[in-house]
Amino acid sequence: MDIKGKKISIIGAADSGIAAAKLAKKMGALPFVSDSASRQSVFKWISVLENENIPYETDKHSEKVFDCDFIVTSPGVPSFSGILAEAKDKGIEIYSEFEFASWFNKGKTIAITGTNGKTTTTSLMNFTLKQSGFNTFSAGNIGTPFSDVVTEIGENDYVVLEASSFQLDFIKYFKPDFAVVLNITPDHLDRYNNDFALYARSKMNILKNQTANDVLIYNSDDRNVIDFMPAADVNKYGFSLQKEMLKGSYVKEGNMIFSDQTKETVCAVSDLFIKGPHNVSNALAVLTVAKKLGIPNKKIKSAFSSFRGVEHRIEFVRELAGVEYYNDSKATNVDSVWYALNSFEKPIYLILGGKDKGNDYNKIKELVARKVKKYMLSVLRQTKFMIFSRILFLPNINNHWKAAFFRQEKKPNRGR
The missing domain is CATH 3.90.190.20 (Mur ligase, C-terminal domain)
Structure with missing residues (x-):
């Protein structure tokens, strides 16, 4: 997408907002960053903007925010915040940093959402693909903003994105090649008017633009995932700890099985180094993507045995x-x-x-x-x-x- 000369207001001067501002400038746009927090509280990010000669304001959101072609909002800014509400009233388009970065992505996208297990699954997915010879990037809620790496991603590369509900709130064209929904349980309800349905629908935005050429991988054991999944013309694969799947992955007699026309044992549950039923479920999601990408069973088994987990998670x-x-x-x-x-x-x-x-x-x-x-x-x-x-x-x-x-x-x- 050509954004040369476009005036873009970016709400939030933290990691995602700064990355979006730098990306906008790199693509020839005219970014302006606004944060209502005090200058002192966002000082480390302000120095980046000053080095990049990107105009900004702190301590308020002034009328200058609305002098733009569209707004890019950081995930830390609530969707019901006053500045975004006013922008909507003025008819200004609002996009998430995820959405904005996706416009410049030349590679394939694997996007992973869910209430729990996103970071572990994103890390295991990235590790498995790298171990199998793929050139990959990981970004999103895992820590690195999508906007920071998107221009490095080539046509034959894959980016594995951890997608929070906040990052999926303002998408319009974002369309992952693989969308993974791990689970949906009540969380962040303070950001969704204490309405679980709003939160669940936000998660399901991940498949909003998917088509029959794309793949949706979902937790068949999670009733909320099933109930809130919208009708979509997409290639669906389930994963389950409780039952066999005609299309997808499941556990039977201590083995992880993949089924798609034919059934095959990929590896044993005991081959997975990280323990707990929740991690087996996460691994089934990764296994399903790996099989769809044609990764041999022995490489999947090797990756599952070698992956040591992520910090701060048991x-x-x-x-x-x-x-x-x-x-x-x-x-x-x-x-x-x-x-x-x-x-x-x-x-x-x-x-x-x-x-x-x-x-x-x-x-x-x-x-x-x-x-x-x-x-x-x-x-x-x-x-x-x-x-x-x-x-x-x-x-x-x-x-x-x-x-x-x-x-x-x-x-x-x-x-x-």
Whole structure:
């Protein structure tokens, strides 16, 4: 798409916004960046704009924002924010950074969305393709903005995108060759007027523009995925832990099977280094893409055996004085906590922080009651979990948070 001479207002001066501004300038457009945050809070990004001679404003969104041909918004800016609402009223087109970057992508796109497991699946997908000789890039919610790498992607390359609901909110033409939907459970409801349907439909924007030439890979075990999947003329493949698939991947008798006209055993579940049913499900999604790309079974097996997982996701940190410590700081919703608790066999100490996003904690009630011996909350105010834990009579260790406290207890063992 030719954007030379176009005036583009970019909302948000963080990683995605800065990357979009640099891309716009590189393509001959005239970007202007606006952020309502204080200059001090976005200082590290401001220096980039100044080095690039890109005009910007902080501490406000002025009328200058509306002097543009269209707006590119960062994923951190809520879709209901005042500046975007006003732009809509003025009839100004709004695009996500994902959408904007996709206009300049020459390669093939594999886009992965879902409430949980996106980063692990994106990483495993990228790793499997690289191990199999593909030239690939990974970007999106995983950390690197799509706009930062898109001009490096050649016609024979693949980009694996982790797509959050925020990045899919303002798409118009974005059309991945492979769209993967892992699961949909309540999360970020504070960004969607506490309406789960709005959140789910945002996720499903990933297949909005797909055609019969594209592939949709979806979790056949997830009722929400099935219920919110729109009718689309697209090549569909399911994956399941619970049943056989005529088209797709599934588990049977400890093996991962791929079915498409004929059935074949690709590898054993035990070949996958990262453990837990949720990771087997993630791996089935990757396996399905790999088979559609013609990757041999032995290369898939080798990649699954070699991939060591990602940071902050039930990541073993160290053993100190007989106590094992695991970092699962990416468990930012109730379902993530459910998966984490299911990965341990013995009673554990649970440390929680952050803010409530409108989730229902009843899903983990039984697991917490059965497995959590004590807990620590690091929050600014009382949350539903605090009330929830009191109902379960769990002891709070907030006032006793010292390593010595744990040395007296028998260490928890992670389920293998």
